[in-house]
Amino acid sequence: MTDTVLTVPLHRLAHGRTGDKGNRSNISVIAWHPALWDVLVDLVTEEAVARQFAERRPSQVTRHVLPKLQAMNFVLDGVLDGGVNDALNLDSHGKALSFLLLDLPVQVPAALAQHLAGPR
Template sequence: MTTVPLYRAAHGRTGDKGNRSNISVIAWHPALWPLLVEQVTEAAVAAQFAHRRPTRVTRHLLPRLQAMNFVLDEVLDGGVNDALNLDSHGKALSFLLLELPIQVPEALAPLLAGPPPDPSH
């Protein structure tokens, strides 16, 4: 097994409405989908966003698309129009989720996007 950031196995799309953020995670390859379902859970996402204090994280699976959508409630500092933090848009939050570390079997490593991890680090 190798540990990689989620962005090596998937890409994301985001949006926001009020104080709620939607973050979709889409597998780069169908063979990576089961790993995402297993590891990118509501609990893992809530932990990744703990400093933003979401009141609820809900995951919706879209297996025919090898995608999932997360809805994070109360995570945008009151909403884009109410927040003093200019970086609170839901679009910026996808980068935080895509940094989530996941475990990938060596046999699936060739399906990952981007350069392999530097073994010297």
């Protein structure tokens, strides 16, 4: 028998913050509950983040894992259309990019459903 899994957006497992420097965005992903940490590490990889941001064409995605904080920091190079001084988009700082990442669909064992944020 296999374990039942739920497909949910990442924001049910974690929250995030975004910062910027030039044409680089930093996006943190912080687990809502310690029980969700291992799932986050397994599923929210550099490759998964690069796929989620494919339309923005990052030149590189680097993940920094911070297990004591149950958090990760992703550095995405080349995603801000040149940065604050060059970008013509409305979000030249990239503050909304954490919302794009937090919309990533992830599969979570149903046994962890009690730790997910939001409606059950």
